[in-house]
Amino acid sequence: MNPTKGLVAIYKMQGCGNDFVFIDNREYNVPVSHMSEWAQKICRRAFGVGADGLVFLENSDEPALDYRWHFYNADGSRAEMCGNASRCAAKLAVEIGLAGPVHTFGTDAGPIRAEFCDDGEIKVELTPPQGLELNKPITLKDGDDEIHFVNTGVPHAVYVAEDASALNVKELGALVRYHDVFAPAGTNANFMSIIDRENVHLRTYERGVEDETFACGTGAVAGVVVANALGLTGTDVRVKSSGGEILSISIEGNSVFLKGKALVIYSGNAVLESLGLTLD
Structure with missing residues (x-):
């Protein structure tokens, strides 16, 4: 060689x-x-x-x-x-x-x-978020439920849970990622808990990786866009990832900013x- x-x-x-x-x-x-x-x-x-x-x-x-x-x-x-x-x-x-x-x-x-x-x-x-849909009906493992959707450069579904840390994200994420309501392209699946108006905890099952990852930047942005639209957070939010690190998200009009370590x-x-x- x-x-x-x-x-x-x-x-x-x-x-x-x-x-x-x-x-x-x-x-x-x-x-x-x-x-x-x-x-x-x-x-x-x-x-x-x-x-x-x-x-x-x-x-x-x-x-x-x-x-x-x-x-x-x-x-x-x-x-x-x-x-x-x-x-x-x-x-x-x-x-x-x-x-x-x-x-x-x-x-x-x-x-x-x-x-x-x-x-x-x-x-x-x-890029500006597109296609925001709140309270979208979906049937998951335990029956009928609601989920939210927004495209932050790639498609993201966001499920608001009382305690995201208690969920089986690999199992639930796969159900959402391949669900008929997101066919044929599929979607990334995020599971978010609201800590307070400035802090959330978010876990993401990523399309293409086909598993939970330690963090997802576009997923963090999607979670904050949804949470803000639901009136659950303000426009400057810290997102705690599965890996324990923090991403800072800011919404300024139609613009969304993501900040963190690289x-x-x-x-x-x-x-x-x-x-x-x-x-x-």
Whole structure:
């Protein structure tokens, strides 16, 4: 194996427990037609690098964008948006010289504006929430119930529970994710408890990961949008994730902001032969 051709530089990052692998695709030019396969093999835990998603960063031909990304879930499905990955992307883009500390990048959901904050956290302005539906009838495991829905770049159902920590999120999340009322695309499923008007606890079953994750940025935004619309919270809310970390959500008119930590865990080289991948 050619040691140069057979290695691809990767960055492993995490935002509130959501972990991702990033590739600077300016160097490798992996075609879009191959990206799904790369995501499935690189994100596979134990046999690959292991991650919730794989992100390719590359130059954009749109003057208003500093760069664009291609985001894939661990199962190889392409996603329009991911809130925690967007904060990681913004941090990495600055570190590898792709953009400055305040910049805009392109996603399938639309442009995302990002900035470094004085406390070291990353703040992103997501695309405006779409399609808010409150008190949507749904039949779950224990019979008829109500659920809420909003698209915050990707579709999210939100279930308000007295104690989200007591729920079997993997079981209930799968029921919601594949429920007929959200067919054919399916939805992410969030389970939220209201602590007070400034704090909520939220757990998310993510479409494409097909399990509960430690956090979900667009899910946290969806939860706060729903809670605020129901009159349960204000417009500045701290969301405690399954991993115990905090995401800060702010609603300002039609704009919604997500703020939190984004960390590079390590950088290194992936051996493509071991993953069953090539650059050819």
